[in-house]
Amino acid sequence: AQSVTQLGSHVSVSEGALVLLRCNYSSSVPPYLFWYVQYPNQGLQLLLKYTSAATLVKGINGFEAEFKKSETSFHLTKPSAHMSDAAEYFCAVSVFGNEKLTFGTGTRLTIIP
Amino acid sequence: DSGVTQTPKHLITATGQRVTLRCSPRSGDLSVYWYQQSLDQGLQFLIQYYNGEERAKGNILERFSAQQFPDLHSELNLSSLELGDSALYFCASSAQGEKTQYFGPGTRLLVL
Numbered sequence: 001a002q003s004v005t006q007l008g009s010h011v012s013v014s015e016g017a018l019v020l021l022r023c024n025y026s027s028s029v030p031p032y033l034f035w036y037v038q039y040p041n042q043g044l045q046l047l048l049k050y051t052s053a054a055t056l057v058k059g060i061n062g063f064e065a066e067f068k069k070s071e072t073s074f075h076l077t078k079p080s081a082h083m084s085d086a087a088e089y090f091c092a093v094s095v096f097g098n099e100k101l102t103f104g105t106g107t108r109l110t111i112i113p
Numbered sequence: 114d115s116g117v118t119q120t121p122k123h124l125i126t127a128t129g130q131r132v133t134l135r136c137s138p139r140s141g142d143l144s145v146y147w148y149q150q151s152l153d154q155g156l157q158f159l160i161q162y163y164n165g166e167e168r169a170k171g172n173i174l175e176r177f178s179a180q181q182f183p184d185l186h187s188e189l190n191l192s193s194l195e196l197g198d199s200a201l202y203f204c205a206s207s208a209q210g211e212k213t214q215y216f217g218p219g220t221r222l223l224v225l
Binding site: 103 | 146169213215216
């Protein structure tokens with residue numbers, strides 16, 4: 001079975017600083033990896049995905065993530081934080097033949113003005 | 114806007130009652146997934162339907178059931194409700210052969 005670990009349930013960064021949200025996965029077969037964002041009282045919005053093509057994936061709102069098989073990681077980064085980035089971020093994994101998403105516990109990102 | 118719609122947005126009911134949550138997938142998507150988001154359990158997969166047939170089951174209680182209709186909309190039925198069933202219930206859909214799931218806005222259920 002596959003699983004996801006998100007290190008840091010709360011992350012605070014200053015506006016304009018680098019955002020780094022960590023995600024490590026466990027899977028016995030090649031994974032598909034996703035980052036979703038949830039704004040207060042809203043649904044989950046897809047930020048970006050890795051589905052076995054390029055290992056560096058660019059998403060919406062200036063976010064990107066790099067799939068590193070040797071480290072079983074898929075960390076999310078953004079060079080310069082914006083106040084509008086404040087939200088909860090979820091990393092998720094699925095595999096071929098089992099399309100259900102297994103989510104991490106989420107990281108709440110706070111932006112300090 | 115993901116194109117997935119869910120009704121109602123909010124639902125308040127009492128213990129022991131039964132409710133039905135409705136989901137309309139994106140146009141053309143054959144797969145529908147249901148997830149539960151709660152403070153103690155996080156985001157958990159409940160069940161998946163593909164073109165009217167159940168495809169996968171997750172941590173879904175026996176008191177819960179779902180179905181997908183010929184027009185591809187889906188309903189999640191929750192019965193004998195308990196306080197612990199209070200949660201946000203999400204529906205997601207995906208296209209045939211696609212790995213990406215698109216989520217609806219959710220239904221917030223409060224059991225009193």
